[in-house]
Amino acid sequence: MAYNYGNGVDKNFSRAVYWYRKAADQGNSSAQTNLGVAYYQGDGVKTSTKEALYWWTKAAKQGDARARSYLNVVKLTSQGAQ
Secondary structure (H helix, E strand, C coil): CHHHHCCCCCCCHHHHHHHHHHHHHCCCHHHHHHHHHHHHHCCCCCCCHHHHHHHHHHHHHCCCHHHHHHHHHHHHCCCCCC
């Protein structure tokens, strides 16, 4: 998260995504949620609602409350169709 927020390092979304993906691929639900946010907002990656939903769903299945919240917001605003 340091690269995402610039904590002690220069802010670098691409670098943040790199580390989120490494942790997400190992099953870290917080990283999966953050990776979903990056895809949804286009921070360091090309915007993709489909990818965001994929990562949020993986995190939500592990009980991540933030991921569930993001999924609900997208569904309620009908932005989940792609």
